[in-house]
Amino acid sequence: MKKRQIAGAAVILSLLFQSCLKDKLTHTYSILEPVYKSKDEVYANIKSNPATQIQSPGKIFIYGHYIFLNEIDKGVHIIDNTDPARPVAKAFIDIPGNLDIAVKGNILYADLYTDLVVVDISDPEHAKFLRYFANMFPERNYTNGFIADNTRVIVGWIKKDTTVNLDQPSPGYILFDAMMRSYSAVPGAAAAPSIPGISGSMARFTIVSDYLYTLNRATLSSFNIENASEPSKIAERNVGWNIETIYPFKDKLFIGSTNGMFIYDLANPGSPVQLGQFTHARSCDPVIADDNNAYVTLHDGTPCGGFNNQLDVVNVTNVLSPSLTKTYPMTNPHGLTKDGDELFICDGKDGLKMYDASDASNIILKKHVVGLETYDAIAWNKNLIVVAKDGLYQYDYSDLNNVVQRSKLTVNR
Helix, strand or coil, rough: HHHHHHEEEHHHHHHHHHHHHHHHCCEEEEEEEEEEEEEHHHHCCCCCEECCCCEEEEEEEECEEEEEECCCCEEEEEEEEECCCEEEEEEEEECCCCCCEEEECCCEECCCCCCCCEEHHHHHCCEEEEEECCCCCCCCEEEEHHCCCEEEEEEEEEEEEEEEECCCCCCCCCCEEEECCCCCCCCCCCCCCCCCECCCCCEEEEEEECCCEEECEEEEEEEEEECCCCEEEEEEEEEECCEEEEECCCCEEEEEEECCCEEEECCCCCEEEEEEEEECCCCCCEECCCEEEEEEEEEECCCCCCCCEEEEEECCCCCCEEEEEEECCCCCCCCEEEEEEEEEEECCCCCEEEECCCCCCCCEEEEEEECCCCEEEECCEEEEEEEECCCEEEEEEECCCCCCEEEEEEECC
């Protein structure tokens, strides 16, 4: 009798164990299904639509008294910044898959997933689509082998959750891989003077005189934009692999990659030529420069790989052989900007850091603004524009010992 009881108990335990295993052998996946529109519909809607709330701010470009702020994968906010203490969102240009922007005169250039689009902003509040160049950014792809219908354009995603047994084939995730980024007013402020056109340090588009330069993961493309509304692609040059950012200074281009910084000469602006290179540990790498130094931030926690969080100051007086001046530890630095001797670093979740950089071998922290997660910044004419996870901030930095927040456009998530 005792043996039968033990055998019976063993059977029950076996069944219970199998039941537990069955319960554990499941997983819930989030699947994103694309929402398509025809290309004609999408192009017809590349115009100044009513202003919308900022939800996922990306890269910035300032021109005249306007700020052009990328809404990641959605389009471009047009913000009137005549008074930095009271910026006003005026319109939104719908550009699906948009990450980068640049402006010359009355023309805005932007990416639409793999394509380059040209938009007339002679009246920024009544912008209109002009034309596009197909397949300029072929690295804009998708995970798990998902292939989009290239006869239409993805304008959104529907998220669906599904639970499956783990012994069944996994549906995986269908997620767009952008490869570029996977963030009290002062009374009586004077109107901002006209701005010539400045991009942030995270940019992959830049304009120098009559040329537009764009990056994809491995190549630098040059467009003649003397006739801004009719750009013509004139050259494409391989510049390595995992190319990330581009920054112009005088007759040079400074290009950041996951492994280093490249300096290109623009003596022949239609066909840039590499001069020198500075190699660093594998990491994401925005870069800016002045007459004597390049400033390179390295950060971890991204597909770029690496574990470094630092600022490298690189001497570029000999552009053929750049050399490290000094490394400064950081928390998780992203974009940066400089105005004269004043250096500003977006140190991710550690906020905004402002330095006296009159001596590149001994930069001095003058102000640390905490409580915001920063991504990129542009400093011009004592006004600092900062893209953060929770909004678009502006600061008066006339005195680094007494920096004052002028305004904030809040993100509405």
